[in-house]
Amino acid sequence: MNTLSTATRCQIVSCLVEGNSIRATCRMTGSAKNTVVKLLRDLGAACEAYQRRTLVGLTCKRVQCDEIWSFCYAKEKNLPKHLKGKPGYGDVWTWTALDPDSKLMISWLVGERDGAYATEFMGDVASRLRNRVQLTTDGHKVYFQAVEDAFGSAVDYAMLVKIYGQPRETEHRYSPAECVGCRRVAVMGSPDPAYVSTSYIERSNLTLRMGSRRFTNAFSKKAENLQAAVALHMMHYNFARIHSSLRVTPAMEAGVSNHVWSIEEIVDLIK
Numbered sequence: 001m002n003t004l005s006t007a008t009r010c011q012i013v014s015c016l017v018e019g020n021s022i023r024a025t026c027r028m029t030g031s032a033k034n035t036v037v038k039l040l041r042d043l044g045a046a047c048e049a050y051q052r053r054t055l056v057g058l059t060c061k062r063v064q065c066d067e068i069w070s071f072c073y074a075k076e077k078n079l080p081k082h083l084k085g086k087p088g089y090g091d092v093w094t095w096t097a098l099d100p101d102s103k104l105m106i107s108w109l110v111g112e113r114d115g116a117y118a119t120e121f122m123g124d125v126a127s128r129l130r131n132r133v134q135l136t137t138d139g140h141k142v143y144f145q146a147v148e149d150a151f152g153s154a155v156d157y158a159m160l161v162k163i164y165g166q167p168r169e170t171e172h173r174y175s176p177a178e179c180v181g182c183r184r185v186a187v188m189g190s191p192d193p194a195y196v197s198t199s200y201i202e203r204s205n206l207t208l209r210m211g212s213r214r215f216t217n218a219f220s221k222k223a224e225n226l227q228a229a230v231a232l233h234m235m236h237y238n239f240a241r242i243h244s245s246l247r248v249t250p251a252m253e254a255g256v257s258n259h260v261w262s263i264e265e266i267v268d269l270i271k
Contacts, residue, residue: 044228047235064201088223118146156189
């Protein structure tokens with residue numbers, strides 16, 4: 001990777017952030033697979049470090065949280081016996097937190113969908129906020145203790161619990177059951193029912209799924225590769241991609257950047 005020109009690095013990164021797989025990126029740029037993977041890891045680490053430093057003291061009014069599924073190495077049911085139960089293999093979840101006003105992704109965490117990761121994730125979310133917010137999550141039970149540990153009583157917290165019907169016999173066996181309704185549950189403080197929603201974070205997770213092949217028809221062999229890919233996506237989404245409803249990037253809307261970042265600026269983070 002050290003012999004790559006800046007132009008080639010930018011070409012590789014442009015392919016990755018537009019949803020191309022590693023192999024497709026190699027074909028389009030003429031780069032070796034190991035070269036692309038090493039660039040992704042190095043740049044992903046740099047992007048995560050930059051955003052951890054920059055996304056602090058945020059003045060969000062509302063925050064929405066959700067989790068998005070993927071897998072590493074193989075799906076949980078297909079893992080060989082020696083890898084079952086080993087962290088970073090099988091089912092992997094990416095926890096995400098979004099400011100629905102600026103569309104800024106303020107925090108994320110790649111790991112398991114349990115209480116320990118929920119606590120770590122919520123602690124990071126709370127550390128980035130300057131003021132009291134209204135927080136909405138789905139009905140995942142681990143959020144109860146995680147939110148209390150992170151915020152204490154200094155939050156207006158509600159859950160949006162979705163109610164699912166029975167799967168129809170004519171649907172494919174992997175199709176999710178139809179959502180027939182939602183129930184808003186006030187958990188802590190005084191959340192405004194009008195803003196108890198996870199619509200924006202779910203739409204943002206769709207952007208992540210469409211923008212990274214690791215969440216659709218491809219997968220990561222190692223958890224660190226997935227973490228790097230997510231960090232790169234978040235850097236491009238927050239700082240370089242103009243949101244259609246805002247006419248600026250989420251970082252500009254949130255006041256943490258004063259311009260639209262170019263791919264070259266993102267690549268320069270590893271210098």
